[in-house]
Amino acid sequence: MDALVVGIDVSKDRLDVHVAPSGEAFCVGNDHSGVEALAARLGPLGPQAVALEATGGFETLAVAALTGAGLPVIVVNPAQVRAFAGALGQRAKSDPIDAGVIAAFVAATRPEPRPLPDAETRTLGELVARRRQIVAMIVAEENRERSVTAREARKSIRRLLAALRRELESLDTDLDDRIRKSPLWRVREKLLASVPGVGPTVARTLIAELPELGSLDRRQIASLAGLAPFTRQSGKWRGRSCIGGGRSRVRAALFMAALVASRHNPVLKAFRDRLVAAGKPKIVAIVATMRKLLTILNAIIRDQKPWQPA
Numbered sequence: 001m002d003a004l005v006v007g008i009d010v011s012k013d014r015l016d017v018h019v020a021p022s023g024e025a026f027c028v029g030n031d032h033s034g035v036e037a038l039a040a041r042l043g044p045l046g047p048q049a050v051a052l053e054a055t056g057g058f059e060t061l062a063v064a065a066l067t068g069a070g071l072p073v074i075v076v077n078p079a080q081v082r083a084f085a086g087a088l089g090q091r092a093k094s095d096p097i098d099a100g101v102i103a104a105f106v107a108a109t110r111p112e113p114r115p116l117p118d119a120e121t122r123t124l125g126e127l128v129a130r131r132r133q134i135v136a137m138i139v140a141e142e143n144r145e146r147s148v149t150a151r152e153a154r155k156s157i158r159r160l161l162a163a164l165r166r167e168l169e170s171l172d173t174d175l176d177d178r179i180r181k182s183p184l185w186r187v188r189e190k191l192l193a194s195v196p197g198v199g200p201t202v203a204r205t206l207i208a209e210l211p212e213l214g215s216l217d218r219r220q221i222a223s224l225a226g227l228a229p230f231t232r233q234s235g236k237w238r239g240r241s242c243i244g245g246g247r248s249r250v251r252a253a254l255f256m257a258a259l260v261a262s263r264h265n266p267v268l269k270a271f272r273d274r275l276v277a278a279g280k281p282k283i284v285a286i287v288a289t290m291r292k293l294l295t296i297l298n299a300i301i302r303d304q305k306p307w308q309p310a
Contacts, residue, residue, distance in 0.1 A: 003048040003049075003107070004019065004020070004021070004022075004045055004046065004047045004048055005019075005020045005021075005047060005048055005049050005050075005051070005103045005106050005107045006018070006019050006020075006042060006045075006047045006049070006050040006051065006103060007020065007051050007098075007099045007100060007101070007102030007103030007104070007105075007106065008050065008051065008052045008062065008099055008102065009052075009053065009095045009096070009098040009099040009102060010030065010052050010053060010055045010058050010059045010062065011030065011055075011058065011095060012030065012058055013029065013030055014027050014028065014029055014030050014034070014095075015027060015028050015029070015030050015034065015035070015038065015062060016095040016096050016098070016099040017038065017099055018096065018099035018100040018102070018103045019045070019047075019103070020100070020103040020104065020107055021107075023100075025096055025099065025100070027095075027096075030058065030061065030062065031061070032061070032065075035061055035062050035065040035066070036065065038062070038066070039065055039066055039069035039071065042066070042069075042071060043069060043070070043071065047071065047072070048072065049072050049073075049074050049106050049110075049111075049113065050066055050071045050072060050073050050074065051073075051074045051075075051076050051102050051103065051105070051106040052073070052074075052075055052076070052102070053075070053076055053077075053078045053081060053098075053102060054075050054076070054077065054078060055078070059075065063075060072113045073113060074106060074111055074112075074113050076102060076105065076106065076111065077245075080105070081098075081101060081102055081105050084101065084104070084105045084108070084109075085098075085101045085105075088101070088104070120178070120182065121207075121208060121211055123178070124175070124178055124185075124204070124207065124208040125208035125209060127171060127174055127175055127178070127208075128175070128204055128205050128208045128209070129249070130171060131168065131171045131172070131175065131201075132249070134164055134167055134168045134171060135168065137164055138161060138164050138165065138168065141157050141160055141161050141164065142161065144157055145157045145158070145161070175204060179204065179207075185207055187304075188203070188207050188301060189203045189204065189207065190306070191300050191301060191304065191305075191306055192206060192207075192297055192300065192301070194300070194306035194307040195261070195265065195293070195296060195297060195300065195307040196260075196261060196264050196265040196266075196307070197257050197258070197260040197261025197262075197264055197265045197268065197293070198257050198261070198293075198297070199257075199260075201253070202253045202254070202256065202257045205249060205250065205253040206250065206253065206297065209247055209249050209250045209253075210224070210225065210247065210250050212224060213297060213298055213301045214298055214300075214301030214302040215302070216298070218294075218295045218298060218299075221294060221295070221298045222291050222294060222295070223246065224246055224247065224250075225246045225247055225250045225251055225254065225294055226245045226246020226247060226248065226250075226251050227246065227251065227254070227287065227290055227291045227294060228246075228291075251290070254290045254293060254294055255286070255290060257290075257293060258272075258286050258289040258290040258293055259286065261289065261293055262285075262286065262289055266309060267309065268289050268292060268293060271288075271289060271292055272285045272286065272288075272289045275288055275289075
């Protein structure tokens, strides 16, 4: 008998549900009452997997509630699901159809459920993301200030910049408080920041966005961050290796850390200079430095030993 798999297409207001292989389809509201009713309905069925697409946050309530109800929840990549639909020749697209495609994708690929980050880690992640947004707004306003000529417009920009900088200080204080309250995070931040080139912002981003750090091998952690190169070749044609996918926020943080480390970290500076001297493009050398830095950080967390220069 085929294993029972549930696919759920998530939108802002509702959840479209498809149960495979029976083909049963229904929808519930994407709110507390709707999700509770869904959990009560799926529980007795004993599904092998309950899959939802990552939709930028609309799936959070359903994932948390269904996981709390003891159901094996899997959050799948929307791009992989659409590629799977194309492979099936499924060109039509609607919420009920998408739910069926998600169920078929999970039944075919059988991904493993991953534990949901705890509430504290999710809160830390949201604070880190908000800090990143505030910094982006500050940079945008500073750029506008350079281009405006009207005195009134410049005064408006400066008032907003002052407010944004106060908010940034407040967020940094909140982040400091949360890190200090967790002995585990405090130790992790100290270990990560022991590496020249890694500051508090990068360390906190890794704690919030990459909790698997230290528990995977170097290839797995590089793949998770989107830093594992994949080859492109066909017959005699050899394309360039590329990176992609993974967690973009982690990759962005590691990029900035690699830029700093390639100047101030003697080991990584020598590594990057050696690649450039061998003829590698500078951006390729920086990506390789990011990958080496991530490998070092993974080993530091795994072994619980701070950075020690050679």
